[in-house]
Amino acid sequence: MKVAIFGNTLYAGVMSALLSETGHLVYWCSQLDTKADDQQYSFHDENVSHLLEKQLTTGFLRYSDLASIPLDIDVYLFSFNQTQEQQVFQLLHSLKQRPIIHPKLMINASTFGLRGTEKFQQILSDDDWVYLPDTMQEGNALQSLTQAKQLIVGCTRSEVQVKVKELLRPFFPLEQQYLFMPILDAEFTKLSISGMLATRISYINDLAVVAEKLGIDIASVRQGMSADSRIGSAYLAPGAGFGGENFSHDILTLANTVANTGVKSQLLAQVWDINEQQKEILFRKLWNYYHGALQAKSVAIWGASFKENTSSIQHSPIHQMLAALWAQGVTVHLHDPQALDEIEMMYGQRSDLVLHHDQYEAVHNVHGLCVLTAWKQYWSPDFKQLNQLMQHPLILDGRNIYDPHYVKAQGFAYMGVGR
Amino acid sequence: MTKQIHPFPVREQTSVVEQLAVLQKQFKELHLNTLFAADEARFKRFSAEYDQIVFDFSKHRIDQQVLSQLVDLAHVQDLDGWIKRLFSCEQINYTEQRAAMHWALRLPKSSPTLPVVNQAVQAQLEQMYALVEKIHAGQCRGATGEVIQDVVNIGVGGSDLGPLMVTHALSDFKVKTAKPLDIHFVSTMDGSQLSGLLHQLRPETTLFIISSKSFGTIDTLSNAQTVRQWLEKALGNNEKILKNHFVGVSTKPDKMTEWGIAPDKQLLLWDWVGGRYSLWSCIGLPIALTIGVEGFKQFLAGAYAIDQHFQTAPFEQNIPVLMGLLGAWNNNFLDIQTHAVLPYDGRLKYFAAYLQQLEMESNGKSIQRNGEKVSSVTCPIVWGEVGPNAQHAFYQLLHQGTHSVSCDFIAPVKRYNANQFTYAESAEALVEQHHLALSNCLAQSRLLAFGNRALAADELQGLPAYKQYEGNQPSSTILLKELNPYSLGMLIAMYEHKVFVQSVLWNINPFDQWGVEKGKEIANQLLPILNREQEDLSSFDASTQGLLKILLGKTDG
Numbered sequence: 009m010k011v012a013i014f015g016n017t018l019y020a021g022v023m024s025a026l027l028s029e030t031g032h033l034v035y036w037c038s039q040l041d042t043k044a045d046d047q048q049y050s051f052h053d054e055n056v057s058h059l060l061e062k063q064l065t066t067g068f069l070r071y072s073d074l075a076s077i078p079l080d081i082d083v084y085l086f087s088f089n090q091t092q093e094q095q096v097f098q099l100l101h102s103l104k105q106r107p108i109i110h111p112k113l114m115i116n117a118s119t120f121g122l123r124g125t126e127k128f129q130q131i132l133s134d135d136d137w138v139y140l141p142d143t144m145q146e147g148n149a150l151q152s153l154t155q156a157k158q159l160i161v162g163c164t165r166s167e168v169q170v171k172v173k174e175l176l177r178p179f180f181p182l183e184q185q186y187l188f189m190p191i192l193d194a195e196f197t198k199l200s201i202s203g204m205l206a207t208r209i210s211y212i213n214d215l216a217v218v219a220e221k222l223g224i225d226i227a228s229v230r231q232g233m234s235a236d237s238r239i240g241s242a243y244l245a246p247g248a249g250f251g252g253e254n255f256s257h258d259i260l261t262l263a264n265t266v267a268n269t270g271v272k273s274q275l276l277a278q279v280w281d282i283n284e285q286q287k288e289i290l291f292r293k294l295w296n297y298y299h300g301a302l303q304a305k306s307v308a309i310w311g312a313s314f315k316e317n318t319s320s321i322q323h324s325p326i327h328q329m330l331a332a333l334w335a336q337g338v339t340v341h342l343h344d345p346q347a348l349d350e351i352e353m354m355y356g357q358r359s360d361l362v363l364h365h366d367q368y369e370a371v372h373n374v375h376g377l378c379v380l381t382a383w384k385q386y387w388s389p390d391f392k393q394l395n396q397l398m399q400h401p402l403i404l405d406g407r408n409i410y411d412p413h414y415v416k417a418q419g420f421a422y423m424g425v426g427r
Numbered sequence: 428m429t430k431q432i433h434p435f436p437v438r439e440q441t442s443v444v445e446q447l448a449v450l451q452k453q454f455k456e457l458h459l460n461t462l463f464a465a466d467e468a469r470f471k472r473f474s475a476e477y478d479q480i481v482f483d484f485s486k487h488r489i490d491q492q493v494l495s496q497l498v499d500l501a502h503v504q505d506l507d508g509w510i511k512r513l514f515s516c517e518q519i520n521y522t523e524q525r526a527a528m529h530w531a532l533r534l535p536k537s538s539p540t541l542p543v544v545n546q547a548v549q550a551q552l553e554q555m556y557a558l559v560e561k562i563h564a565g566q567c568r569g570a571t572g573e574v575i576q577d578v579v580n581i582g583v584g585g586s587d588l589g590p591l592m593v594t595h596a597l598s599d600f601k602v603k604t605a606k607p608l609d610i611h612f613v614s615t616m617d618g619s620q621l622s623g624l625l626h627q628l629r630p631e632t633t634l635f636i637i638s639s640k641s642f643g644t645i646d647t648l649s650n651a652q653t654v655r656q657w658l659e660k661a662l663g664n665n666e667k668i669l670k671n672h673f674v675g676v677s678t679k680p681d682k683m684t685e686w687g688i689a690p691d692k693q694l695l696l697w698d699w700v701g702g703r704y705s706l707w708s709c710i711g712l713p714i715a716l717t718i719g720v721e722g723f724k725q726f727l728a729g730a731y732a733i734d735q736h737f738q739t740a741p742f743e744q745n746i747p748v749l750m751g752l753l754g755a756w757n758n759n760f761l762d763i764q765t766h767a768v769l770p771y772d773g774r775l776k777y778f779a780a781y782l783q784q785l786e787m788e789s790n791g792k793s794i795q796r797n798g799e800k801v802s803s804v805t806c807p808i809v810w811g812e813v814g815p816n817a818q819h820a821f822y823q824l825l826h827q828g829t830h831s832v833s834c835d836f837i838a839p840v841k842r843y844n845a846n847q848f849t850y851a852e853s854a855e856a857l858v859e860q861h862h863l864a865l866s867n868c869l870a871q872s873r874l875l876a877f878g879n880r881a882l883a884a885d886e887l888q889g890l891p892a893y894k895q896y897e898g899n900q901p902s903s904t905i906l907l908k909e910l911n912p913y914s915l916g917m918l919i920a921m922y923e924h925k926v927f928v929q930s931v932l933w934n935i936n937p938f939d940q941w942g943v944e945k946g947k948e949i950a951n952q953l954l955p956i957l958n959r960e961q962e963d964l965s966s967f968d969a970s971t972q973g974l975l976k977i978l979l980g981k982t983d984g
Contacts, residue, residue, distance in 0.1 A: 292572030299667055300568070335566030 009175060012037065012077050014099060015087035018051040019117055019142040022149050023085060025059040028069035030178035035072040035081070040095055051318070053149050074099070079108055083175055084135075086128070087117040087142060090257045096120075100131040110134035113171045117142050119198060119254065121261045125162065125191050138163035138172055139191045141198035142254075146318065154179050158187045162194030199265070202258035203276055208243040209250050210282040216246035216426025226426030227408060246425045248380055248406035249286035251314030251323035286425075287325035290378045290404045291332040293423050297376070297402060302336040306399075308374040310367055311381025311406075312344040312351050319346035321354070325380055325406070334360055343370040345383055368393060376402035382409050391418040440503040447496050451760040454488050458899050459876045462490060475744050477736050479729075479908040480917055482746045486876045487753050487833075487901040488761060497752040498742045500932065506748065509931045510738055516541070520701070520938035521796065527938045528697075529704035529923070530734045533727040533916075548708075551695050555709045556720045558674065558694075563719065565605030567634065570667035575634045579611045579624065580713045581654070582638030583646040585702030586676070587614040588784050590638075590713040592777035593706060593726070596915055599774065599847050602719035610713050616646035621653055630661035636674045638710055640702050642682035645947065651686070676709045701938050703784050704923060722912045729916025737924045747921050750903070751928025754833070757901060759803050763831040767821075768811030771838040771868035772910055778837070779811030782922060789926045789937035796934050805933045807833075815864055818871065825875060826896055834875065834902040837918070838868045839910040868904075875900040 009032050013024050016038040028034040063069035084103070088096050096118065114135045116125040125139045139162030145152040159180055163169055169188055173180070180186065189197070212230065219226040226246050234241035250256070263276040295302065314324035321327070326342075333340050339360045342351065348363045355361055364370035367385065371377050371394055379386055387409050395401050395418060403415055405424040415422040463469055463485075473485035473494075489497075512519050516526050534545050561567045567575040580590060591612045611628075613620045635654050639647045651673075658668045675688035676696065683693045694709035706714065707727060715723040733747065742748045757763040766786075768779045790806035812820065814836065825832055842861040843854045850857055873881045878898020879890075905921075907914040930937035955961040956975060964972045 295568065295572035300570070300572070300671055331564070332566060335561060335564065 009033070009082040010078070010080060011035070011083045011085065011175070012072075012081045013085045013087070014038075014040070014096075015089075015092075015118065017087045017089055017118075017142070018053060018056065018146060018149055019144050020085070020087040021051060021053075021056050021060060022144065022153055023087070023117070024069055025056055025063055026150070026154065026179065027175070028063040028066070029059065031068065032175070034063075034069050035077045036069065037072050037074055037077060040074060040099055051146070053146070053317075056149055059150070074102065079106060081108075081112065083113045083115065083171070085115040085117060085140075089118070089254060090120055091253075092118075093120055096128065097131065100128055104132055111136045113138070113168065113175070115140050115172075119195075119258060119261075122192060122195050122199070122265055124195065136165070136168040136171065137191070138168060139194045141194055141201075143198065143201060146252075146315070158185055160187050160189070160194050160197055162191035163188055164190050196265075199258050199262040202255055203262045203279070205243045206250060206255070206259045206283065207275070207279050209245075210279040210286075212244050212246045213249070213286045213425070214282055219426045224426075225412075227424075229426075246408060247286070247382075248289055248325045248425065249283045251287075251325060253320060253322035256323040284328070287328040288332050289425060290325075290380065290406045291329055293404050294333075294376055294378070294402075295336075297421070297423070302333070302338050304337055304339075305375040306339040306341060306373065307333060308341045308343070308371040308377045308398075310343050310370070310377065310379045310386050311383055312342060313347040313381050316381055316383045319350055321347050321350045326351070329378065329380065330355070330361070341370040341372070341374055343367040344381065345385060368397060371397045373397070373399045375400045376404060378404045378406060379409065380406045382407040391415065391420070395419055438499055438503055443496060443499045443503050447493075447500065447760060450493050450496060454493065455761060457488060459486060459488060459901070460878075460880050460898070462488065463877070466490070475746050475749060477740070477744075477746055478732050478917065479914040480746065480921070481904075481906040482749065483904040483906070484749060484753055486872060487756070487903065488899070489753070489756065493756065494743065494752075497756055498748075500755075501742055501748060501752060501928070504931050504934070506742070506928060506931050509927075513927060514734075514738060516544075516699075520936060522936055522939040522941065525938070526699040527701060527704070528699040529701065529707060530730075532700065532707035533731040533734065533920075535728070535731060547697075551709055555694055555712055555715060556723075559712070559715045559720055559723075562608065562634070562716060563602065563604045568671060569631045569633070570662050570665075570671045571631045573631045574606050575608075576606055576632040577609050577611065577628050578634045578636060578713065578716055579613055579628070579654070580636045580638055581613045581647055581650045582636070582676075582710070583614045583616070583644060584784065585705045586638035586640065586644075586647070586710050587612060588777070588781045589703070589706030590711055592775075592781040593711070593714045593915060593919075594717045595777050596774045596910065597714070597718050597722070597726075597912055599845070599849060599910075600718045600722050600912060601849065602717075602722065603848070608716070610716055612713070613650050614646065616649055618650065618653060621650055625654070625657055630658050630672075633658075634672055634674065636676060636712055637683075637686070637688065638676045638712070640678055640696065640700075640705065640710075642675070642677040642679045642686065648686075655687075674712070676712060702940075703788055706919075718912055725912040726916040729913035729918075730920035731916075732913075733917050733920035733924065737920075747924030748928050750921065750925035751932065753901075753903065754807070754925065754929055755932045757833045758805075758807050761831070761901075763807070763833050763901070764804065765808040765810065765830060765832050767817075767825070767832050767834045768809065769814040769817060769834055769836050769868075769871075770811075771814040771836065771864045772842070773813050773815075774910060775837065776813050779809070782811070783809050785922060786926055788940050788943070790930055790933065790935060791942065792935045792937075794935065796936060801933060801935065803933070805935060806929070811835075814871065815867055818867065822871065825900060827893075832900055834872070834900065836868050836872050836902055836904045837907070838865055838904070839907045839914075841909045844909065872902045872904055874898070875902055 011027055011032050011034045013020050013034060013036045020036065020038065024034050024036040060069065086096060112135050114132060114137045116128055116137065117140045118124065119142060125137055129137045141160050161172055163172060173186065215229065216226040219229060230244050230246065233239050234244060259276065259280055263280055266273050266276055294307065309329060312321055312324060312326040313319055314322060330340060339362065341362045341364055343364045352363060377398065401420040403420050403422050405422065408424045408427065412422050412424060412427055466472065469485040470483065474481065474483040513527060514530060516528065518524050518526050520527050531541060531544050532548055534540055534548065536549050538545055562575055565574045569575055594610060611624055613624065637647065637651045658672055662668055669687040670689045673688050674692045674694065675683040676694045677683050678696055678698055680693055680695060684690065694712065696705060696708040696710060700708055707730060711723065714726065737745060737747050754766065768782055770778050786809045787806055792805060793801050795801055824830065843850055843857040874896055876898055878896040879887055880898065907918065926937055956964065957978060964975055967975065
C-alpha cells in the first residue's frame with residue numbers, strides 16, 4: 009500500500025520505519041511548513057533513528073513535503089502532539105483541495121481529547137476514519153508497538169477494518185490481535201490508560217510520604233508490591249513527580265472530561281495535585297534540612313528534562329524547583345546532558361541560574377545536590393570528588409537511584425523519596 | 428457650637444444659627460412633595476458628580492436657601508481652616524496628642540507632600556506588597572516547607588471591620604493565585620470564630636496575621652495565643668513556627684518582637700493613624716491578599732481622589748461636605764436621630780457595621796474641644812443592612828413607623844460586566860438580578876420620600892389608613908459607576924471626611940475613643956474573681972454580685 013504519514017512525533021517515526029520495512033511505500037511528511045530535506049523529528053531514540061536511515065537507503069521510505077506526495081495514496085496517518093491541532097486542521101483543508109479519489113483510509117493517531125477524530129472527520133467527511141491510540145513507551149518504542157498483545161483500534165465498520173488489518177498484517181496477522189471498538193471508546197481508553205499509570209505513580213508517592221514518617225523504606229515496599237503478579241513493577245517508582253507533554257496533557261484532559269460530565273469524582277484531580285506537590289519535594293526536604301534559612305545559599309541540580317534520554321522539559325519538576333529556590337534567594341547550578349538549551353531558551357540569563365556542561369563543575373561550593381532526572385551518568389558518581397567539591401555534603405535523591413547506606417558511609421547527609 | 432476667631436470677616440455664627448432656626452420651623456412641616464412640585468430642576472440643582480460617583484441629595488428636605496445657610500454654617504465653624512489642619516502634621520487629636528494623617532497613607536509614591544512621611548509609608552507598603560506577591564506566587568511557606576494556602580487575620584475593631592468589609596465588597600476582584608488561597612477573619616475574644624475555623628485548617632499551610640495597632644489588645648492577643656498553641660501542638664514548639672506562620676502589623680515593633688514575630692515579618696503603622704482609619708495601611712493586608720497589589724493601589728488611588736476633591740471643591744459641590752451638612756441638618760434641625768445605610772449590593776454586607784464604628788466611635792461624644800458640654804445632639808444612631816434583605820425586615824418601620832429616619836441608598840450602576848471567572852458563566856441572568864435590585868432601590872427611596880404620592884391615583888381611592896404611606900423620609904442616593912477597588916476607596920474616604928466635617932460642626936475631637944477604654948479596665952478587676960484567684964465580692968454592686976455568684980456556681984437555687 010502507499011502510505012502518507014504526517015507529524016514529527018515518535019509514533020510517526022516508528023510507523024514510518026516499521027511500515028516501510030515490510031514493503032509498504034511510505035511518504036513521511038514530518039514538517040508541514042519546511043522543505044523535505046530539513047527532515048526533523050522531536051524524539052531521541054537511537055534504535056528508531058537507525059531503522060529510519062536504513063529504510064531511506066532501501067527506497068521504501070521517502071521524506072517528503074506536502075506538495076510532492078502523490079495523489080494515489082491509500083492510507084493517510086496523522087500523528088501530532090496536542091499543541092499542533094491548528095496545523096492539522098490546515099493540513100486537512102489543503103488535502104481537501106487536492107483531486108484525491110475518496111474514500112481513503114484516514115488514521116488519526118494524535119490525542120486531541122475526546123471527539124478529536126470526529127473533528128477531523130468533519131473536514132474530510134467522505135473518507136474512512138479510524139483512531140489508533142498512541143500508547144507507545146518512550147525508550148522502548150519499537151518493541152512496545154510490535155509486541156503489543158492486542159491493538160486497540162477505533163473502527164466499527166467491517167469494510168474499513170479489512171483495510172486496517174491489511175495495513176498492519178505483518179505485525180498483527182491474527183484476527184484476535186485486533187480490538188475493534190467505536191472511535192469515542194478508543195479515545196477514552198487511551199486517556200484512561202494514561203490516567204491509570206499516573207494514578208499508580210501518585211499512589212506510590214503518597215505512600216512514600218507516609219513511609220518516610222514511619223521510618224519505612226519505600227524501596228522495599230515497592231519491590232514487594234511488584235512481586236505480586238496482579239500488580240507488576242511498571243509505574244511504581246516513587247520520585248519527584250511525572251512530567252512530559254503528552255502524558256501530562258492526557259491526565260489534564262481526562263480530569264477535565266470527568267469534571268465536565270458533572271460526575272462527582274476527585275480521584276484524578278488528586279492524582280494531579282499529588283504529583284504537583286511531589287515536584288517540589290526535594291525543595292521541601294532542603295527547606296527542612298536548613299530550617300527555612302536558604303537565603304543566599306547555592307544548590308546544584310542534576311537533571312532538568314522530565315525523564316532521561318530526552319531533552320524535553322515540558323511539565324518537568326525542574327520548573328517548580330527553580331521557582332521555589334529562587335523565591336528563597338538561592339542560586340542554582342544546573343547540569344543536564346541534553347536539556348540546557350531548552351532551559352536557557354525559557355529562562356534566559358539570570359544571576360541566580362548557572363548552567364554547567366560538566367556535572368562536577370556544577371557542585372562546586374554548593375550547599376546541597378538535588379538529583380532530579382535519572383540520567384545514567386548520575387548513577388555512579390565519584391563520591392570522593394563530590395565530597396571535596398561541595399560546601400556541605402548533602403545529597404537529595406529525587407529518583408532513589410543511590411544506596412542510602414553507601415552514600416551515608418561516604419560522609420554525606422542523604423535523603424531520598426520515601427526512605 | 429463655639430465662637431471662632433477668623434482672620435477675615437465671616438458672618439456671625441449666631442446669625443447663621445438663628446437663620447437656620449427660622450428655616451427649621453418652616454421645614455419641619457414641609458413635605459418633600461411640595462419641594463419637588465416647586466422646583467422641576469431639583470435633581471440638577473441638588474446632585475453632585477465627581478469621578479466615578481454621583482451623589483443625589485435632592486430627596487432631602489432642603490431648598491437653595493437652606494443649603495446656602497448650611498454652607499455658611501460650615502464657614503463660620505471654620506471648616507476651611509480645619510480641613511487645612513487635617514491635611515497637615517498638626518496634632519488635631521488633642522486628647523492623645525496625635526496628628527490624624529490617614530490621608531498620608533494614600534499619597535501617591537510620586538507626591539511631593541511630606542516626603543519623609545511618604546517615604547516611610549511607601550517603604551511599609553512595598554514590604555507588604557512583596558509579601559503579597561510571595562503568597563500569591565505560592566512561595567510563602569510554613570515550617571515544613573509547604574505552601575501557605577490559608578491566611579487568618581486576627582484583629583478586632585479597626586483591625587477587623589475595615590479589612591473584612593472591603594475584602595467582602597471586592598470579592599469579585601479576587602486575583603488568581605498559583606495555589607488556592609483563602610482569607611479568614613477572627614475577632615471575638617471568646618474564640619467563637621476560631622473554634623469553628625481551626626479544625627478546617629491545616630497548621631502546615633496556615634499563616635496568621637496578628638493585627639493590632641497597640642499590640643496590646645487582649646481580644647487579639649488571646650486569639651493569637653490560642654492559634655500559637657494549636658500550631659505548636661501539630662508542628663512542635665520551635666522557632667520555625669514563629670518565623671513562618673505569623674505576620675505582625677502594629678505601631679509597636681518592640682512588642683511584636685517580644686511576642687515572637689520575626690523582624691522580617693513585622694509591618695508597621697504609626698500613631699497618627701487611627702484604628703478605624705487604618706485599613707489604608709498594612710492593616711489592609713487581607714485586602715491586598717484578596718485584590719492583589721494593583722487592586723490595592725487602585726483602592727488607595729480612589730481615596731486619594733476624594734482627598735483632593737475634599738480639599739479643593741467648593742462646599743456647594745463638595746460631596747463629603749454636603750454629606751456632613753445634610754446629616755447635621757437632619758440631626759440638629761429636623762430632629763431625625765437615626766440614620767440608615769442601605770446598600771443595594773450584597774457585596775457591601777459589612778458596610779453598615781463598618782460605618783457604625785467609623786461614625787459612632789468618632790462622633791459619639793458630648794464634650795467640645797473647649798472642654799464644655801455640647802448644647803446640641805451629635806452623632807445619630809447609624810445602622811443598616813443590605814437593602815433588598817432589609818426590605819423584608821425593618822423597612823416596615825421606615826415606611827409606617829413613628830420614627831423619622833434618614834437614609835443613604837448606595838448602588839453600583841453596572842455589575843457583572845467584567846467577565847470575572849467567579850460569575851462569568853451566569854453573567855446574563857445575574858445582570859437581570861442586578862436590574863431587579865436597582866429598581867427596588869429607586870422604588871424604596873421614592874416611596875420613602877413621597878409616600879402615597881408615589882402610588883397611582885386610582886390605587887389611592889378608598890385606601891384604608893393602614894395601607895397608607897406618609898413619606899417625607901429624606902434620603903441620599905449614591906451611585907458608583909461600578910463597585911471596584913477605586914470606587915470603593917472613594918466611597919470610604921467620602922464617609923471618613925463626612926465624619927470629619929460633622930466633628931467640626933459639633934466642635935468635637937473625632938479621633939479619640941475614651942469611651943471604650945474603661946470597660947477593659949473593669950474587666951481586668953473581674954477576671955481574677957472568675958478565675959477564682961480572688962474571693963471578695965463586696966466591692967461590687969448588688970446586680971454584679973448576684974450574676975457573679977451564678978457564674979461561680981455559688982447559688983443555692
